[in-house]
Amino acid sequence: MSGLAVRIIPCLDFKDGRVVKGVKFENLVDSGDPLERARIYEEQGADELTFLDISATVEGRKTMAKEVARIRRGIAIPITVGGGIATLDDAARLLDSGADRVSANSAAVRNPAIIGDIASQFGVQCAVVAIDAARNTAMPSGYEVKIAAGAVPTGLDAVAWAKEAASRGAGEILLTSIDRDGTSLGYECTLLGLVARAVGIPVVASGGASKPEHFLEGYRSGASALLAAGIFHRGEVSISEIKHYLAKNNVEVRL
Amino acid sequence: MSERPTLVIVETGVANLASVRALAERLGMEPVVSAVPEEVIRAQAVILPGVGAFGPAMQKLRKNGLNDAIRDRVAAGLATAGICLGMQLFFERSEESEGMDGLGIFRGKVRRLEGGLPLPQLGWNRLEPGAGSRALQPGWVYFANSYGLAVVAGASQEIRENEIPGAPGFDSITTATTTYGSPFVSALEAWRGDRPSVLLCQFHPELSGPFGTQLFARWLDMNGARRPL
Numbered sequence: 001m002s003g004l005a006v007r008i009i010p011c012l013d014f015k016d017g018r019v020v021k022g023v024k025f026e027n028l029v030d031s032g033d034p035l036e037r038a039r040i041y042e043e044q045g046a047d048e049l050t051f052l053d054i055s056a057t058v059e060g061r062k063t064m065a066k067e068v069a070r071i072r073r074g075i076a077i078p079i080t081v082g083g084g085i086a087t088l089d090d091a092a093r094l095l096d097s098g099a100d101r102v103s104a105n106s107a108a109v110r111n112p113a114i115i116g117d118i119a120s121q122f123g124v125q126c127a128v129v130a131i132d133a134a135r136n137t138a139m140p141s142g143y144e145v146k147i148a149a150g151a152v153p154t155g156l157d158a159v160a161w162a163k164e165a166a167s168r169g170a171g172e173i174l175l176t177s178i179d180r181d182g183t184s185l186g187y188e189c190t191l192l193g194l195v196a197r198a199v200g201i202p203v204v205a206s207g208g209a210s211k212p213e214h215f216l217e218g219y220r221s222g223a224s225a226l227l228a229a230g231i232f233h234r235g236e237v238s239i240s241e242i243k244h245y246l247a248k249n250n251v252e253v254r255l
Numbered sequence: 256m257s258e259r260p261t262l263v264i265v266e267t268g269v270a271n272l273a274s275v276r277a278l279a280e281r282l283g284m285e286p287v288v289s290a291v292p293e294e295v296i297r298a299q300a301v302i303l304p305g306v307g308a309f310g311p312a313m314q315k316l317r318k319n320g321l322n323d324a325i326r327d328r329v330a331a332g333l334a335t336a337g338i339c340l341g342m343q344l345f346f347e348r349s350e351e352s353e354g355m356d357g358l359g360i361f362r363g364k365v366r367r368l369e370g371g372l373p374l375p376q377l378g379w380n381r382l383e384p385g386a387g388s389r390a391l392q393p394g395w396v397y398f399a400n401s402y403g404l405a406v407v408a409g410a411s412q413e414i415r416e417n418e419i420p421g422a423p424g425f426d427s428i429t430t431a432t433t434t435y436g437s438p439f440v441s442a443l444e445a446w447r448g449d450r451p452s453v454l455l456c457q458f459h460p461e462l463s464g465p466f467g468t469q470l471f472a473r474w475l476d477m478n479g480a481r482r483p484l
Contacts, residue, residue: 002372003434005379005395042464047379047397073277078397078462098273100399100462122271123306125375125399171375171399202377224373254379254395 005254006246007047007225008215008239009204010232012037014053014083017063019233034067035074041232042075044239047254049075050103050174050204050227053083054149061090065097072098082130082174086111091118095126103128103174106147109154109161112168119169128204129165130174133158133191143191150178159194166199173203174227180208182230187214189221196222211237212245219251259285260481263298265321266290267312267341275304275338278461281468282475290315292324300480301328305339309365309402310352312340322358329360330423332447334478335454336471339400342443342455347419351402360453361428361443362417365402370436374401382441382458384431390444390451390474391431394466396458403439403457414443425453433457450478 012019012034019034038049049071053064061084068081081094082103091102102122108115108129119127136144136153143158162173175195177188187205196203202224209215209228218226231237243253262284264275272288279286279302287294295301303325316322328335337345346357349365357365368374376398384391404414418424425445433441445453454474460467475481 002370002436003380004372004376004398007378069273072273073280076274076278076281076462076464076468078399078459095271096273098271098277100271100274123308123399124401125377126271126306172377200373201375202373224378 005252006219008242009048009050009225009227010041010046011050011227011229014051014064016055016060017067035071038071038075042077045243046239048078050080065093068097068099080128088117101126101128103130105130109147115165115168115170124169124171127170128172128174129170131158131162132176132178134178141194146178159198162195163198166201172201175203177207183208184210187218189217192221192223212242215242216246216249260299261285261287262300263295264288265295265303268307268315271306274461275302282472290319292320295321295324296328300334300475303337303341305341308351309343309349310355313355329453332452334452334480337455339459342457345455359419360422362413362419363404365404368403368435372436376400376435380433382431382433385429388429388444390454390477391442396463398458
């Protein structure tokens with residue numbers, strides 16, 4: 001036993017400072033005030049919150065930083081922010097605003113040195129690399145990395161890229177299955193297992209979880225943390241329900 | 256002009272201090288980020304926060320004379336806390352930066368966590384205070400660390416029983432442990448007279464929900480460092 005509890009992480013997608021949630025990265029729907037949401041999740045037992053900024057404009061990103069600052073003052077659990085982080089300045093701005101960790105996705109693929117830069121400047125625990133992966137039988141692992149919100153294939157093997165990210169100083173991998181995202185079919189456990197075994201850092205499972213059983217599967221596949229969005233926003237499953245289910249199955253959770 | 260008591264957060268270089276500031280605000284204290292020794296000595300309470308590596312952080316403290324300011328505070332029995340790397344700096348040495356002396360207020364060498372589990376340890380783990388702890392209580396706390404104190408057996412005892420010549424002394428020291436593969440020292444409270452003047456946390460109280468806020472509220476009140484709200 002590691003002693004460490006598996007983390008349950010609600011994810012909030014932001015556009016221009018507002019919370020939205022997409023299905024397969026499309027059809028965005030607005031679902032409420034972020035601070036109010038964040039407080040509800042903290043009370044329900046969320047172990048951490050992840051925010052993804054999908055704003056496409058400089059203005060939108062500034063609004064995001066202000067929102068992060070407001071939420072930071074209102075809650076006392078860790079916050080990870082991702083989306084549009086391309087430079088050390090982008091990372092510094094969000095960390096100054098109150099993020100505890102930042103995640104780089106497309107930018108890390110385009111410029112892998114950013115991973116080491118964030119790690120050496122702010123510590124490895126700050127440097128999360130987000131990987132969006134889709135099935136592709138032409139890849140050695142069977143999964144390919146896609147960037148630009150899943151729109152652009154990179155030709156990179158997902159497991160090989162995760163290993164490289166870890167060796168460059170990433171402190172955690174946030175692994176989203178594009179095939180499963182928004183489908184309610186559960187995490188892509190094969191992908192999770194391959195990545196978790198390949199890297200010596202924590203892996204966060206993302207994409208597809210809709211019931212407590214899916215969270216247990218994700219944990220058993222090697223994930224250190226389990227992320228979901230829509231099911232929490234819509235109130236379909238509560239964090240406490242998931243944690244009790246995991247505890248009943250002898251998984252260490254913070255209750 | 257605020258009339259709240261000040262909590263000085265020691266500036267050790269590049270650090271994300273928003274969460275520690277938010278903790279101070281929740282405690283009803285005025286957070287002041289400072290690298291000025293006089294301000295560090297004068298504050299009702301001081302937090303040495305933790306981000307970055309042992310060596311560069313110690314260099315920064317020395318350059319600004321903050322190492323002496325912190326030692327003077329501790330010698331005077333004033334409320335002083337260390338968080339994460341800030342805790343590690345209170346010890347003698349670290350494997351992370353060989354050849355660099357720490358503040359040397361407590362015995363021990365910081366080492367990379369053992370046990371073959373993913374590093375950094377990232378997430379919530381159990382705080383198990385040793386007998387006699389009063390500020391520290393059992394509960395779940397949030398960690399983000401690859402290094403820690405004394406994976407080696409007997410380290411807690413060494414901290415408690417072996418004073419460093421010339422270092423500020425204490426009437427009693429109790430430690431808390433946490434297990435991540437193997438046990439390490441996750442917190443420490445050191446008493447001078449009727450006050451737990453030094454509180455060290457390897458975890459992040461500022462990110463440990465209400466448990467972390469209550470721990471610091473209790474510690475500040477035991478030190479009389481916070482006026483009743």
